[in-house]
Amino acid sequence: MSQTPQTAGDGTADTVTLIDNRNGKQVTLPILHGATGPDVIDIRKLYAATGCFTYDPGFTSTGSCESAITYIDGDEGVLLHRGYPIEQLAEKSDFLEVCYLLLNGELPNPEQKAKFEQTITRHTMVHEQLANFFRGFRRDAHPMAIMCGVVGALSAFYHDSTDINDPTQRIIASHRLIAKVPTIAAMAYKYSVGQPFVYPRNDLGFAENFLHMTFAVPCEQYKVNPVIAKAMDKIFILHADHEQNASTSTVRLAGSSGANPFACIAAGIASLWGPAHGGANEAVLKMLEEIKSVDRIPEFIKRAKDKNDNFRLMGFGHRVYKNYDPRAKVMQQTCKEVLAELGIKDDPLLDIAVELERIALSDEYFIEKKLYPNVDFYSGIILKAIGFPTSMFTVLFALARTVGWISQWKEMIEDPTQKIGRPRQLYTGHVTRDFVPLNERG
Numbered sequence: 525m526s527q528t529p530q531t532a533g534d535g536t537a538d539t540v541t542l543i544d545n546r547n548g549k550q551v552t553l554p555i556l557h558g559a560t561g562p563d564v565i566d567i568r569k570l571y572a573a574t575g576c577f578t579y580d581p582g583f584t585s586t587g588s589c590e591s592a593i594t595y596i597d598g599d600e601g602v603l604l605h606r607g608y609p610i611e612q613l614a615e616k617s618d619f620l621e622v623c624y625l626l627l628n629g630e631l632p633n634p635e636q637k638a639k640f641e642q643t644i645t646r647h648t649m650v651h652e653q654l655a656n657f658f659r660g661f662r663r664d665a666h667p668m669a670i671m672c673g674v675v676g677a678l679s680a681f682y683h684d685s686t687d688i689n690d691p692t693q694r695i696i697a698s699h700r701l702i703a704k705v706p707t708i709a710a711m712a713y714k715y716s717v718g719q720p721f722v723y724p725r726n727d728l729g730f731a732e733n734f735l736h737m738t739f740a741v742p743c744e745q746y747k748v749n750p751v752i753a754k755a756m757d758k759i760f761i762l763h764a765d766h767e768q769n770a771s772t773s774t775v776r777l778a779g780s781s782g783a784n785p786f787a788c789i790a791a792g793i794a795s796l797w798g799p800a801h802g803g804a805n806e807a808v809l810k811m812l813e814e815i816k817s818v819d820r821i822p823e824f825i826k827r828a829k830d831k832n833d834n835f836r837l838m839g840f841g842h843r844v845y846k847n848y849d850p851r852a853k854v855m856q857q858t859c860k861e862v863l864a865e866l867g868i869k870d871d872p873l874l875d876i877a878v879e880l881e882r883i884a885l886s887d888e889y890f891i892e893k894k895l896y897p898n899v900d901f902y903s904g905i906i907l908k909a910i911g912f913p914t915s916m917f918t919v920l921f922a923l924a925r926t927v928g929w930i931s932q933w934k935e936m937i938e939d940p941t942q943k944i945g946r947p948r949q950l951y952t953g954h955v956t957r958d959f960v961p962l963n964e965r966g
Contacts (some may be wrong), residue, residue, distance in 0.1 A: 529954055531693040538726040540565055544574055561595060572733060575907040576949040576964045589776060590939065592625060594767045601847035605765060614854045619760040619924075620644060620730050623702055639728075639810035647703035648724035648733065649680040651846075654708075658715045667919045672706050675701075676790030676811045690938055698930045699784040706730070706811075709919045710737035716915065717731055731757040734923070739911065752910055753863040755858045757835070759903055761852040763921055765846075765928025770818040771795040771802065775929045775946040776936050792929045793922045796904075801927075805904035808839040809914045812873040812880075821879055829889055839901030840884055841894065848896045862906050877905050 535749040541552045551573040555567045564587045571577055580586045595604040603610040606625050617631075624632045624640045630635055632640060634853035655905035657674050678700070679686055685697035713719050714737075721736045734746045735756060740746035766772070816822050825833040842849050868874060881897050884890045907917055937944050 542574070544576075549574065559592075559595075561597065571948075577950075579950050580870070583947075587779060588768060588773060588945075589936065590944070591768070591932065591935060592629070593935060594765045594928070596767050596844055597899075598842070598844040598846050601850050602843055603766070603850050610762065610850050611854055614758050614761050614788045614851075617761065618730075619764070622761050622764050623927040626927055627698060627934065632755050638935075643699050643727050644730070645724075645733075646702045647676050648707050648726075649677075650704050650707050650711075654678075654681065655721060656713075658711060659719075661715065663716070663718065665710070665714055665716070668793065668922070670712040670715065671708065671919055671922060672790055672794050672797070675705065675713070675793060676787055678704065679784045679786040683788070686786070688779075688782060688784065694785070694934055694937065698934060701785065701789055701930050702927050706923050707736040707737060709923045710734060712919060713738050713912075713916055716805075716913075729753070729757075731760065736802070748764045750863065751861060754909075755906060758854060758858050759906065759920065760924040762854060762899055762903075762925035765925070765931065767838075769801065770798070771925065772875070772929060772932050775933050779933045779936055780942060780945040785860065785930065790930055790932050796922050796925065797918060802911070802921045804838065804898075804900040805907070806914045806917040807920070808877075808901055808904035809873065810918075811838040811909060812876050817872060818875050818879050822875065826884060837880070839885075839896070839898055839904065840890065841905050842898045845898070846894055849898040851899035852897055852902060855899050855906070856897070859902045859906050862909055866909055870908055871909075874905060875881065877901070 528963065539552050539554055539600060541550055543550050543732060545792040551570065556564050556566050559565070567578055578586070583677065593606065595607075596602065605613060605622065606629055608625070608631075613625075617625075617668050621632060623638060624637065624642070654674060654677065657677055661670055661673075682700060684699070685693045685700060687693045707724055714721050722742070724737055724742045728748070730735055732753045732754065735748050735753060736746060749940045752833050768776075774794040775788045778791040779785070783791075799807055816820060822834065824837070828837045881901070884895060884897055890896070904914075907920065908914070912920065
């Protein structure tokens with residue numbers, strides 16, 4: 525097929541015409557214009573008109589939905605939540621305010637913010653019987669495996685918020701997930717280290733409460749460091765949503781079938797677990813451990829530049845951002861603040877990370893290839909410094925991303941044009957053949 529854009533009277537291309545070279549048939553498809561970003565060709569009638577599907581492995585050139593939540597311009601290094609730059613939100617806002625923004629479309633006024641914070645705080649406890657689920661896992665179970673199971677099990681305890689056709693139940697489920705996932709995440713950590721679960725406290729802020737549930741023990745008082753709490757809050761903000769990535773698409777696809785919100789978020793957690801997605805910051809630490817010392821960095825830099833070597837520097841560059849990851853700029857400063865607050869000066873892995881950062885920001889190869897340190901590079905360093913094991917890194921990502929997933933799910937449910945997801949395929953298997961009895965097969 526050849527492609528010819530049709531120009532409207534005002535000079536803008538509003539349609540595109542496809543010509544089937546096999547039979548000379550033409551089909552004209554509309555071009556849809558978003559608020560910003562690339563236009564999209566509406567191919568919903570393509571199959572009916574031509575008998576052809578499009579072929580797009582990974583859906584990297586396909587718009588799967590209409591959304592007003594998050595916008596990314598990878599070439600310019602832009603990330604907007606409801607129109608607000610991520611840098612402004614990270615510096616001037618807090619995580620629960622960003623949660624309200626993603627869910628409702630606007631920043632809250634003081635009264636709305638206070639009410640929302642109270643609602644989330646009052647939902648942080650989980651059903652006491654959920655503790656029994658944890659005891660069914662092996663002690664060495666990966667925390668993400670626990671998260672998948674326990675979050676999915678929430679639908680067995682909260683029947684009054686699983687009717688997706690009820691707007692009130694949808695918002696209650698949204699609030700419950702934002703509030704309870706941090707509690708479940710902290711419980712997963714406690715279970716992995718053999719310590720008793722710590723209940724949430726209503727007198728603490730969101731990030732403070734999570735840190736307290738994670739690191740406090742019953743035998744002594746634990747005071748949350750405000751610098752660490754602020755850093756944690758920023759990490760949550762920077763990971764809150766990131767448009768139609770793999771896990772978000774998974775949540776939407778699961779939700780399109782009518783599945784309850786708890787099951788959908790569990791599906792998103794499972795997708796996030798993949799090392800190519802949410803496991804990237806965990807991979808950064810593993811890479812630093814492989815390098816072992818600062819004096820070995822040149823060896824690994826050389827390997828990274830060698831096209832015939834499979835070694836990759838994790839935490840550098842980004843599939844979407846072809847410029848500096850805007851989240852990384854915020855995280856870079858936060859990283860310095862955390863390391864200074866904790867007085868960490870002689871950690872070998874952190875020394876390697878600092879030197880790698882210096883090289884990446886000055887080496888012509890990295891600059892030319894735009895392999896800047898990304899958010900995963902800095903977040904991995906910060907989380908290690910705070911005291912989280914690498915197995916918890918993706919759990920923290922899931923905790924933060926829950927609000928993005930549930931906002932995207934809610935938007936999808938409320939979209940009258942949304943249909944159940946049903947991707948097509950290019951079939952390359954056998955055509956019809958007759959069954960051969962077992963005794964006749966060679």
